[in-house]
Amino acid sequence: MELKLILTVLVVLFSTVIADDYVRPPPRKTLHFPWDPKPTLNPQQVHVSLAGKKHMRVTWITDKSAPSTVEYGKSRGRYDAVAKGESTSYRYFLYKSGKIHHAVIGPLEDNSVYFYRCGGKGPELQLKTPPARFPISFAVAGDLGQSGWTNSTLDHIKQCNHDVLLLPGDLSYADYLQHHWDTFGRLVQPLASARPWMVTQGNHEIEKIPLLKEGFVSYNARWEMPSEESGSSSNLYYSFEVAGVHIIMLGSYADYDVYSPQYQWLKGDLSKVNRKRTPWLLAVFHVPWYNSNKAHQGEGDDMMKAMEPLLYAARVDLVFNGHVHAYERTKRVYNGKLDGCGAVHIIIGDGGNREGLSSKYIYPQPKWSEFREASFGHGQFKIVNSSHAFWSWHKNQNDESVKSDEIWITSLSNSGCVNHRPI
Numbered sequence: 325m326e327l328k329l330i331l332t333v334l335v336v337l338f339s340t341v342i343a344d345d346y347v348r349p350p351p352r353k354t355l356h357f358p359w360d361p362k363p364t365l366n367p368q369q370v371h372v373s374l375a376g377k378k379h380m381r382v383t384w385i386t387d388k389s390a391p392s393t394v395e396y397g398k399s400r401g402r403y404d405a406v407a408k409g410e411s412t413s414y415r416y417f418l419y420k421s422g423k424i425h426h427a428v429i430g431p432l433e434d435n436s437v438y439f440y441r442c443g444g445k446g447p448e449l450q451l452k453t454p455p456a457r458f459p460i461s462f463a464v465a466g467d468l469g470q471s472g473w474t475n476s477t478l479d480h481i482k483q484c485n486h487d488v489l490l491l492p493g494d495l496s497y498a499d500y501l502q503h504h505w506d507t508f509g510r511l512v513q514p515l516a517s518a519r520p521w522m523v524t525q526g527n528h529e530i531e532k533i534p535l536l537k538e539g540f541v542s543y544n545a546r547w548e549m550p551s552e553e554s555g556s557s558s559n560l561y562y563s564f565e566v567a568g569v570h571i572i573m574l575g576s577y578a579d580y581d582v583y584s585p586q587y588q589w590l591k592g593d594l595s596k597v598n599r600k601r602t603p604w605l606l607a608v609f610h611v612p613w614y615n616s617n618k619a620h621q622g623e624g625d626d627m628m629k630a631m632e633p634l635l636y637a638a639r640v641d642l643v644f645n646g647h648v649h650a651y652e653r654t655k656r657v658y659n660g661k662l663d664g665c666g667a668v669h670i671i672i673g674d675g676g677n678r679e680g681l682s683s684k685y686i687y688p689q690p691k692w693s694e695f696r697e698a699s700f701g702h703g704q705f706k707i708v709n710s711s712h713a714f715w716s717w718h719k720n721q722n723d724e725s726v727k728s729d730e731i732w733i734t735s736l737s738n739s740g741c742v743n744h745r746p747i
C-alpha cells in the first residue's frame with residue numbers, strides 16, 4: 325500500500341517535471357502602504373483616459389479646497405493651455421472620499437508628449453498621446469489588485485512600450501474598504517498618469533449593499549470613462565477609437581438582454597463602425613464566454629447568448645476578458661464551434677491579485693481552446709498595420725517577464741467574412 329503511494333507520488337512528480345519545469349508561484353500578500361487616511365492638497369492618484377477624438381480626461385484626487393484645473397503644454401514647465409473640469413466626491417458609511425477631479429484636455433496632437441500639472445500645483449507629470457495611425461501597441465492586464473504580484477506585473481508593463489492600457493475589470497480589490505481605492509490609485513499612478521488607461525468593470529467594482537448602497541459608487545466616481553463621448557448613457561459600457569481600432573468596452577454587470585439599454589447602445593455603436601476607417605474591431609469585458617478553466621464556469625453564458633450574435637455579425641476580431649485568474653487563448657470561434665469569421669477570445673485575468681491563480685482545468689481541452697496556463701502575467705497587442713497584429717503573453721516568472729505565448733493575428737476586415745456578410 326505504502327509502496328504504491330510512494331510510486332504514485334513519484335510518477336506524478338516526474339510527469340509534472342517533464343511537462344513543465346516552471347514552478348507555479350503562490351499568491352503574494354497585499355502590499356503594505358503607509359497609512360494615509362486623507363488625500364492632501366497635493367494632487368494624487370492621477371490617471372488619464374481617452375475622451376473623444378484628440379482629447380484626454382485627467383483624473384486626480386485632492387482634499388476639499390483645490391481647483392479642478394489642468395495646465396499643460398509640450399515643453400517642460402511651460403503650460404500654454406489650461407482646462408477646467410469638475411469634481412465630485414462620495415461617502416461610504418464612515419469613509420469620505422477626497423475631491424475627485426476630472427478635466428478634459430485637448431485638442432492634443434497625436435503621438436506627442438505633453439507635460440501637465442493638476443490643480444495649479446504639485447509635481448509636473450507627463451503623458452504621451454497615442455498615434456493617429458498604425459502601428460499602435462496595447463498592454464492588456466485584468467484582475468490587478470494590489471499585491472506583490474501586481475507590483476511585478478506593473479513593473480513589466482512599464483518596460484513594454486505601449487500606447488494604451490486595456491483593463492478588462494477588477495481593479496483595486498478594495499471590496500468595500502474604500503481607502504484601498506486610494507492606495508490602488510497611488511500604486512498605478514506612475515503608469516496610469518503617463519498612458520491612457522481604458523477600463524471596464526468587474527465584480528470587485530460592484531460594492532453594492534442592498535437597501536444601503538447602490539452599485540459602482542466608487543468605481544463610477546473615480547474611473548469615469550468616455551461613455552458620453554460614445555453615446556452611452558452609462559459609465560459601465562462605452563466605445564472609443566484610436567489609430568485604426570474601434571474598441572467596445574462592455575459591462576458584464578449591466579443589463580445585456582435584447583431590451584436593455586446596453587444592448588440597444590451596442591447595436592447602434594456597431595452599426596457606425598466603418599472597417600475602412602477602423603480595420604480592427606475589439607471588444608473588452610470582464611466575464612469570459614469561452615473559458616475552459618474550472619473557475620467561473622458558465623457565468624458568461626447569458627450575456628453570450630444575448631450578445632455574441634451581434635459581435636459575430638459585426639466581425640469582431642478579438643475579445644479580451646478577465647475574471648478567471650489565468651491565461652487562455654482560443655482559436656476563432658462562434659457559438660461554441662470553430663468559425664473562421666468568429667473572434668479570438670483571450671482571458672487575461674492574471675494581473676496578480678491577492679486571491680491567487682485558478683489552476684484547475686476542464687479535460688479534455690475544448691477544440692476552440694488553443695493555449696491555457698495558470699500563471700501571473702500581462703499581454704501585449706501590437707497592431708502593425710490594417711491586416712496584421714502580434715499578440716504575446718508575458719508571464720511573471722520569478723519577477724522576470726518571460727514571453728510564453730505569441731501569435732500573429734490577421735484582421736477579419738481583410739477576409740471574405742466582412743464582405744460576404746455586411747452588417
Ligand SMILES: *[C@@H]1O[C@H](CO)[C@@H](O)[C@H](O)[C@H]1NC(C)=O
Binds near residue numbers: 356472476
Ligand atoms: C515594487 O517593484 C519595484 C520594482 O520592481 C520595487 O523596487 C519595489 O520595492 C516593489 N514594491 C513593493 C512594495 O514590493
Ligand SMILES: *[C@@H]1O[C@H](CO)[C@@H](O)[C@H](O)[C@H]1NC(C)=O
Binds near residue numbers: 709711
Ligand atoms: C502588414 O504587416 C505584415 C507583417 O509585418 C506584412 O507581412 C504585410 O505585408 C503588411 N501589409 C501591408 C498592407 O503593409
Ligand SMILES: [Fe+2]
Binds near residue numbers: 648
Ligand atoms: Fe472577477
